[in-house]
Structure formats: C-alpha cells, structure tokens
Amino acid sequence: MNKTKDTTTESNILNAAKHIFQQKGMMGARMQEIADKAGINKALLHYYFRSKQLLFEAVFKKAFSLLAPQLNEVINDDSSICEKIKNFSHNYISFVIKHPYLPNFILQELNRNPDFVQDLIKEKNFPNISKFKKQVNDKVADGTIRNIKAEQLFINIMALNIFPFVGAPLLKGFINIGDKEYNQLIEERKTAVADFIINAIKINK
Incomplete structure (x- = not known):
C-alpha cells in the first residue's frame, strides 16, 4: 500500500x-x-x-475550526452587547443546523474524554470572552443593562442556544410536535433567543 x-x-x-x-x-x-x-x-x-472515534474527532475538529473563529470574531468585535448577542445566536444556530452532531459530541466527550476538550481549548481561535466580560461590566456600571455577571450572561447565551439541539428528542415530546415543526422553531430561535436575552438585561429609560 x-x-x-x-x-x-x-x-x-x-x-x-x-x-x-x-x-x-x-x-x-x-x-x-x-x-x-x-x-x-x-x-x-x-x-x-x-478507529471510528479518531475519525469522529477529525470530523468534529474540522467543523469546530470553522465555527470557533466566527464566534471569536463576534465576541471580540467592536459592536454593542446587543449586537453581539444577536450575531452570536444567529451564527451559532445557523452553523449547528448544518453540523447537528457538534453539541452532542461535545457533551459526550466532556464526560468520556475530557483531555480532548482541553485540547480544543488550547486551539488558537478558541473563543476568548475577556473583552466581552469587560464590555458587560462597563455597561452594568453605567446603568445601560441590569446588574448581571458577565459569566452568567455568557452561560445564558450558550445554554439557550445549545440545549434545543442536545435536548431535541425530549423537547419534541414535551411540546408534542414533529421534526418539521421543530426545525421551524429552531429557525425562529436565531432571533428569538437574542430578543429574549436582550429584553431580560436591557434597562428601559
């Protein structure tokens, strides 16, 4: 050979x-x-x-290498917090619709192979939220948004975007809909997630 x-x-x-x-x-x-x-x-x-595991990791890394720079750019650009939340949600959901195995694979590897996740974190374009944290803290301080820790806000953004993918079978059962209707809900979440979070943190003056 x-x-x-x-x-x-x-x-x-x-x-x-x-x-x-x-x-x-x-x-x-x-x-x-x-x-x-x-x-x-x-x-x-x-x-x-x-092995199949090594092949799966290679497929995942290739997809993640496309997603991570997008998210990192969104988090660290000069746009407002509200625009960041909108762009992050839209980009993440759009990407995972095309690569639906990503969230479940991350959860699987977190439990089974934490070293693989640690390797991902070391990647050059792995999202860094330092600038996002400072921006949130500044906006809390000047009264633009409600008093929320930047870490909690970021976790909320991630959770609301990720769970509908990893929990899809359970959620379909709870709300009693099929794949077509659920896929439509996922499309709507590209904006619905951002609207929900922004309305939750925004202070109307």
Whole structure:
C-alpha cells in the first residue's frame, strides 16, 4: 500500500463520515458504510483513521475550526452587547443546523474524554470572552443593562442556544410536535433567543 496519505482521499473520507454521522450519530455509524460512501475499501479507511472515534474527532475538529473563529470574531468585535448577542445566536444556530452532531459530541466527550476538550481549548481561535466580560461590566456600571455577571450572561447565551439541539428528542415530546415543526422553531430561535436575552438585561429609560 502506498504510505503517502492523499489529501483528496482524506477529504472524501471526512465528507463521507460527516454525512453518515449526521444521519446516524456516533454510535449508529459504521466504518464500512463510511468507506462505501467515500468510495474506498475498509482497509484504506482504517489506514487513514485507525478507529471510528479518531475519525469522529477529525470530523468534529474540522467543523469546530470553522465555527470557533466566527464566534471569536463576534465576541471580540467592536459592536454593542446587543449586537453581539444577536450575531452570536444567529451564527451559532445557523452553523449547528448544518453540523447537528457538534453539541452532542461535545457533551459526550466532556464526560468520556475530557483531555480532548482541553485540547480544543488550547486551539488558537478558541473563543476568548475577556473583552466581552469587560464590555458587560462597563455597561452594568453605567446603568445601560441590569446588574448581571458577565459569566452568567455568557452561560445564558450558550445554554439557550445549545440545549434545543442536545435536548431535541425530549423537547419534541414535551411540546408534542414533529421534526418539521421543530426545525421551524429552531429557525425562529436565531432571533428569538437574542430578543429574549436582550429584553431580560436591557434597562428601559
């Protein structure tokens, strides 16, 4: 076997794996169907990625490398807090709609493989909220927004954006709707989340 890994083959594998993972999740996906989707044999797939876990991590890192710079830019640009909240929610939800395996994978790895998450945090473009924290503290001090810790506000933003994806099966049951109706709700949350948070922290003068 040629020991030089071809970037085109590797890219085809990652695209095929992304498609299968989106359809069946980490547990439901099989290496053979990923190989079939990529148009290669299983032995070659294992040459590029020794295990399904390593392949899943590679797919995740590729997607996260696209998301992280977007979020980091939103958090650290010169826009207002309200604009940051709007842009963060819109960008995050839009991205995860295209990569729905991301939130569940993060939760899975937090519990199973914390070292993988620590490696992500060390990445160059991992979001840094220092500027956001100072901006929030300044706006609290001048009375523009309600007295809230920046960390609590950021957790609220993350929680309201992430949970509808990781809790989708449960939420569909609670509100008794199908996939089509739920997907519409997710689309609406691109603005609904930001409106809710902004109304909660804004002081009307």
